[in-house]
Amino acid sequence: MSKLVLIRHGQSAWNLANRFTGWIDVDLSDEGVKEAKNAGKLIKEHGLEFDQAYTSVLTRAIKTLHYVLEESDQLWVPEMKTWRLNERHYGGLQGLNKTKTAEKYGKKQVHIWRRSYDVLPPKIDDDSKYSQVHDRRYANLDPHIIPRTENLKVCLARVMPFWEDHIAPDLLAGKNVVIAAHGNSLRALTKYIENISDADIMNLEMKTGEPVVYTFDKKLNVVNKEKLDK
Numbered sequence: 001m002s003k004l005v006l007i008r009h010g011q012s013a014w015n016l017a018n019r020f021t022g023w024i025d026v027d028l029s030d031e032g033v034k035e036a037k038n039a040g041k042l043i044k045e046h047g048l049e050f051d052q053a054y055t056s057v058l059t060r061a062i063k064t065l066h067y068v069l070e071e072s073d074q075l076w077v078p079e080m081k082t083w084r085l086n087e088r089h090y091g092g093l094q095g096l097n098k099t100k101t102a103e104k105y106g107k108k109q110v111h112i113w114r115r116s117y118d119v120l121p122p123k124i125d126d127d128s129k130y131s132q133v134h135d136r137r138y139a140n141l142d143p144h145i146i147p148r149t150e151n152l153k154v155c156l157a158r159v160m161p162f163w164e165d166h167i168a169p170d171l172l173a174g175k176n177v178v179i180a181a182h183g184n185s186l187r188a189l190t191k192y193i194e195n196i197s198d199a200d201i202m203n204l205e206m207k208t209g210e211p212v213v214y215t216f217d218k219k220l221n222v223v224n225k226e227k228l229d230k
């Protein structure tokens, strides 16, 4: 039996300000720090011990992972950061206020951009101040791979190689794994793990700072799922 714990980062400054964030690197809010620490306490209370940790290359997820590991006395656990676990890229919506965008384009359209499986938000221009094409942390990627927009389908497609190369082999080797990432990269992983349909995934929400614990058998079938209450 191996365990996989998924944690959406604590509330970020732009969750609080209600702005589309995606690949913009905003920090945790004070409330987000509390949520991340609380997630670590819950993990300790439940006696969860990790062999490997994964996170994105975005501050809010990295800090959440570190608070979780610190609060559960496991800061020593090996960790790897990857762009493949980044939030879904929100394209030209990045930086915009969600309410104002709904007033401009209609609530229905904004809901489709936010939750549909395969509708792409508008692309971001490479010269936008919210584009990541010149961000040093992606310098080792082929510039064409850096997203200009993503829906959940595209996000899942870039998360999956990381699942195949790292997460699944760890779980098959009996390791316990923790992943601190983002609402939509984790919705994508959840869709795959639980085989959720394209239609039903629209209704799945990930709460900030709430650990979701999967137990897998030796063949990587899910035998249990539990959410740790805040």
Ligand SMILES: O=C(O)[C@H](O)COP(=O)(O)O
Residues within 6 Å of the ligand: 019, 020, 021, 022, 023, 087, 090, 114, 182, 183, 184
């Ligand atoms: O990138 C963002 O704006 C949030 O992290 C997730 O946004 P969503 O709730 O619109 O998917």
